[in-house]
Amino acid sequence: MKQLLYLLFFVFLAFTSYSQIKVPKVEIITQGTKTSLRGLSVVNDRVIWVSGSNGTVGKSTDGGKTWKWVAVNGFEKRDFRDIHAFDATTAVVIAIDAPAFILRTVDGGQTWKTVYQNNTKGMFLDALEFWNEQAGIAIGDPIDGKIFIARTFDGGDSWMEIPDQYKPRADSGESFFAASGTNIAVLDKDEAVFVSGGIRSRIFIRDQVMDLPVIQGKQTTGANSVAVMDANKRKGGKTLMVVGGDFNDPASDSLNCFFSKDRGRSWMAPKEPPHGYRSCVIYLSETRLISCGLTGVDYSYDGGNHWQLISKEGFHACGNARNGASIFLVGGGGKVGKIAFDPNDKKFK
Structure with missing residues (x-):
């Protein structure tokens, strides 16, 4: 009985802590064109x-x-x-x-x-x-x-x-998705990392080419976006986040997100993945991320291990200010959105 009470107590603490997370909101600032x-x-x-x-x-x-x-x-x-x-x-x-x-x-x-x-x-x-x-x-x-x-x-x-002679060789059916302009990212002061999709999905870092565990096997599947946790510091990012999925099945969250803490040598799946196909992901800080796709926008507060759907508005790409704190999103119908954080959320600041 005592063990059960302890278990219920810790479950209550976890639920209370999760419910107190101040999630950001998505504000639409312009839309309505055919672009x-x-x-x-x-x-x-x-x-x-x-x-x-x-x-x-x-x-x-x-x-x-x-x-x-x-x-x-x-x-x-x-x-x-x-x-x-x-x-x-x-x-x-x-x-x-x-x-x-x-x-x-x-x-x-x-x-x-x-x-x-x-x-x-x-x-x-x-x-x-x-x-x-x-x-x-x-x-x-x-x-x-x-x-x-x-x-x-x-x-x-x-x-x-x-x-x-310096170009990496692609596998049959392997290509890149121009979904958000983020299938390539700065890794450190003189290196870049990029991810492929399609029949085969891989990650490329100079002369290293490694398989990704994301869904693949069709022309519509694979990785769409890669983000580096400390790219802005240019110290050589080891923590990477990759999102994708199948854009012909945008509601599916099957094998759509993975992260690596050792520069792509090994990958882990989140306990709660983004809620569908995602075409873009960005780091806001060491622990906070935003990802977007056709079915909505997700937010993670714990380094990508759990993702919470914060909007059902579809977007193609998201990006944060290189010199500042603002975060914007773009999508179909000329739509531009902005991420609004709770002003009392001092952890983000």
Whole structure:
């Protein structure tokens, strides 16, 4: 009897502790267009850039209160799947499908310069990432069995495809998802990590290629996004989080999330996974994360071991300010959302 009382007591404590977790809320700040937004770059608490279908690029310089939208001249029928902004005036955007384009603006989006073009059949750029204001990387689907990678060392003003002998070889049916621009992430000061999906799903870190335990075997399955816990500190992240699933079965949470504490050598599944297919995941702190997908937004307060559904609004991508604390989300129908935390949640601050 005494043991049962002890057990009930600890269960009560656990439930009370869980119920007291201050979960954030999702606020919709703009929506209502026919544009599907997937590119997102949050420079700071005031400057946010987004990109998407119909050659659309949007920018806010007041924390999302007002937006300036442009359809890039000559690219009105293209889909800008990822964007990286350096400040309120300079940004780089990629256009999917052949021919593949990378564009750059230095005047706040009024004009855009083509800084890279590739007419190769099958070209499909998926994502780009930058280590700093000069060095960046773009990744694309395999061409002739080898993963496309291009590098820049001048802030995206010029790009060079790396030689074939240095490109990782892709397996049959293996590709990348341009769902959120986050299948590649900065790992440390000079390394990047990227994840594949499809028939086979793997993680790539320089010359290391490791299998992922996420659901795979179909063209619609696999990893969509990878996040590094201490990437912003550039000390060499060992803790990684990967999300994905099957976008043809968006409500399924089967094998959709795994995390590693040893740089991808071994993986653990959460006790409570995100609630469905997820196309993006980001670290907010050492223990807190946000993940989003077609069926909603999830929040974890314990390093990704438990995920709580905080909104049923579907989004493609989420991102937090590189210099600040704001967190935004983008999705279909021109939708932009913002994460709002309880002002008394001192743990997050």
